[in-house]
Amino acid sequence: MALSLTxxxxxxxxGCLLFHVILWRLNxxxxxxGTIFVIFLFIPPIFAVAARFFxxxxxxxxxxxxxxxxxxxxxxxxxxxxxxxxSPSLEILLIMDNYPEGLEAxxxxxxxxxxxxxxxxxRDLLNSRLAKKKxxxxxxxPVGFCVIRTFIAYRKILGLGFxxx
Numbered sequence: 001m002a003l004s005l006t007x008x009x010x011x012x013x014x015g016c017l018l019f020h021v022i023l024w025r026l027n028x029x030x031x032x033x034g035t036i037f038v039i040f041l042f043i044p045p046i047f048a049v050a051a052r053f054f055x056x057x058x059x060x061x062x063x064x065x066x067x068x069x070x071x072x073x074x075x076x077x078x079x080x081x082x083x084x085x086x087s088p089s090l091e092i093l094l095i096m097d098n099y100p101e102g103l104e105a106x107x108x109x110x111x112x113x114x115x116x117x118x119x120x121x122x123r124d125l126l127n128s129r130l131a132k133k134k135x136x137x138x139x140x141x142p143v144g145f146c147v148i149r150t151f152i153a154y155r156k157i158l159g160l161g162f163x164x165x
Contacts, residue, residue, distance in 0.1 A: 005061060009068030012047075016040045016073065030127045036080060040073035 016039050029035040048062050095111050096103065122138065125131040130144035140148065 005065050006068065008065045009072065012044050012065070012069045013040075013072040013076075016044060016069075017076070031129060033080075033128045036077055040077060041070065044069055 020036065020039050023029070023035070023039070024032075045062075045066055048066065051057075052062065091111075092108065095108060099107075122131065125144070126133060129141050130147060131138050132141045133139075
């Protein structure tokens with residue numbers, strides 16, 4: 001039973017991952033973070049409860065399956081922003097990869113346009129509904145406010161400072 005639950009948790013995670021990849025290839029949703037939460041965290045339990053009508057399984061087994069699925073999905077969801085966003089560090093490494101002989105600092109700096117980087121990040125925040133635009137000004141949405149307050153509190157708990165601007 002433990003092996004079948006483990007396989008079910010792993011297979012359901014990879015099924016969600018496959019669905020996620022196919023959906024993004026066809027048409028990436030505007031609110032990709034919200035869509036990922038739905039795909040990985042909300043749809044699988046609905047299928048599990050529905051499947052219970054065709055295959056008798058205890059709620060304890062469903063809970064254990066979902067615990068594994070949730071753990072794998074949580075790890076993926078936590079790392080997704082690293083893969084989807086343009087990371088300056090990753091972009092620098094990709095540029096360096098094109099110059100096996102090395103490149104001068106001035107050449108490296110010529111690749112970057114801070115406006116492009118900021119515009120793309122602001123677009124992501126608007127699409128994820130963490131920020132909103134009123135006329136020509138940007139503001140935190142209520143969700144964005146909660147996220148940033150949680151982030152600030154967490155960094156304070158860890159004793160980490162941070163600077164803006």
